[in-house]
Amino acid sequence: MPLKGVDRDLALRLEAIRREHGETIHVDAVADVVRALLETVTGDISAGDLRLYQELESLAEYIHSARAELAELRPNEIKTEFIPTATDELDAIVDATEVATNAILDAAERLEALAPLLDSEVADRLSEVTTTIYESCNFQDLTGQRITKVVKMLKAIEQRVDTLVKVFGADIRENATPAPAKAAPTDEDLLNGPQLPATAADQDEIDRLLASFD
Amino acid sequence: MAVDKNLNVLIVDDYKTMLRIVRNLLKQLGFNNVDEATDGSMALQMLRVGNYGLIISDWNMEPMTGLQLLREVRADAKLKDIPFIMVTAESKSENVIAAKQAGVSNYIVKPFNAETLKAKMVSVIGEF
Numbered sequence: 001m002p003l004k005g006v007d008r009d010l011a012l013r014l015e016a017i018r019r020e021h022g023e024t025i026h027v028d029a030v031a032d033v034v035r036a037l038l039e040t041v042t043g044d045i046s047a048g049d050l051r052l053y054q055e056l057e058s059l060a061e062y063i064h065s066a067r068a069e070l071a072e073l074r075p076n077e078i079k080t081e082f083i084p085t086a087t088d089e090l091d092a093i094v095d096a097t098e099v100a101t102n103a104i105l106d107a108a109e110r111l112e113a114l115a116p117l118l119d120s121e122v123a124d125r126l127s128e129v130t131t132t133i134y135e136s137c138n139f140q141d142l143t144g145q146r147i148t149k150v151v152k153m154l155k156a157i158e159q160r161v162d163t164l165v166k167v168f169g170a171d172i173r174e175n176a177t178p179a180p181a182k183a184a185p186t187d188e189d190l191l192n193g194p195q196l197p198a199t200a201a202d203q204d205e206i207d208r209l210l211a212s213f214d
Numbered sequence: 215m216a217v218d219k220n221l222n223v224l225i226v227d228d229y230k231t232m233l234r235i236v237r238n239l240l241k242q243l244g245f246n247n248v249d250e251a252t253d254g255s256m257a258l259q260m261l262r263v264g265n266y267g268l269i270i271s272d273w274n275m276e277p278m279t280g281l282q283l284l285r286e287v288r289a290d291a292k293l294k295d296i297p298f299i300m301v302t303a304e305s306k307s308e309n310v311i312a313a314k315q316a317g318v319s320n321y322i323v324k325p326f327n328a329e330t331l332k333a334k335m336v337s338v339i340g341e342f
Contacts, residue, residue, distance in 0.1 A: 101231050109238065127242060131328045134238045138325035141232045145274065145303055 010037065027063055027168050034060060067168050075161045083158045090147045090154075092196050101140040108133040217342040219244040221267030226250075226257040226283065227301075228275040236270060236301070239328050243335070244342065254278025258286050261293050268339055273302035273309070281316055288317040297338035301326065 013033050017025055034056050112130045115123040194200070201209070223245055225236045233250045240248050249264065251257035255278040257271065269287065273280035280300055287293045297319040302309070305323045313321055319338040322330055336342065 098231060102234075105231070105234055105238070112238075112242075131239070131242055134235050134242075135325070135327045137231065137235050141227075141229045142303055142324055144229065 024163075024167060026166075027067065030063070031060065070164060070168055075165050078161050079158055079165075083154050087151050087154055088196055090151055092194075094144050094147050095197070097140050097143055101137050104133060105137060217340045219342055220247055221245070221339070222247045222249065222265055223268045223270065224249050224251060224257060224260060224264070224266045226252070226254065226269065226271035226275070226280065228252050228272065232272065236331075239331055242328065243332055254280060254283030254286070257283055261287065261296070262290075266296055268335070269296055269298045270301055271298065273300055273304050273313075281313060284313065284316045284318055299334055299338060301331075 010033070013036065017029050017033070021029060038053065038056065108130045111126060115126050118126065223240060225233055225240070225248060227233050227236070227250075230252070233252075237248050237250065240246075249260060249266075251260055253275040254271070257269070258278070260266075261269070269283075271280040271283055278286075280302065284298055284300070287296060287298060294317075298317070299320045299322060300313050300318050301322040301324060303324040310321055320334040322334050
């Protein structure tokens, strides 16, 4: 049965939005439809119309407050700062454990090479020790795999944040409350943990810095 | 009859450190003819030109996983009888079932020790 009146108008507007934006519809487009539909309500308003109006009004309020809350979360900061920093730190863990594991394996292999120089009983005991070292180095593979999983999850969160920003509009970035200005660092702020290799100062740089105070 | 420890073993893992650990453990067990591949497709190329008596492979690798390698090996008339041990952190029952259905000879869950490696090798190639 062909649609009539408001139903037809709504169907045409939704079709036009789908053509233009696909299935991911910008919130402003929803607001435009609501506004246009309300403008078509003329003449006497029935109890049913009033209920519809109230529902639409509360929906509009909900969307408005959701946008405000999202803006407060500063999604752009999550995407450009928090997640990249977290993944860099995790990558650094993988690299550092790999380097350490290979150093341990180097040492174990050098120990094992001494076995022919020893009497058989001592050589056997040495072999038991190096076997335990090799077995224990399994941890590096598992650590790497677990961290890779966490990095994938972080990337999935990043994509969801991106989608939210697209749906609610770029203006939630512009309207976001700026991050509070940084006050003078406290003792606690100075506890940043190990630095990433790319940004860490080496001992020579530290020595030069210390010497600069002399 | 004891297994000839001169048999060629192919170990497959995308973690170089893991290859090194398995190679060292095999050396301690007396197996010195060990070759390495860092994913399934590289392993398959080596298997097609080499003469291997045992494959010890990780599962989670790219572009070809250990499971895909296992299926390729079992589908190849020349390679299908080579014992294949999967060494992996994938320990869910569905993983073990999938590997068994693909024709795995035995399955070792990481982290593992030398004793487990030896026991599983004995179960697929015989006493040594």
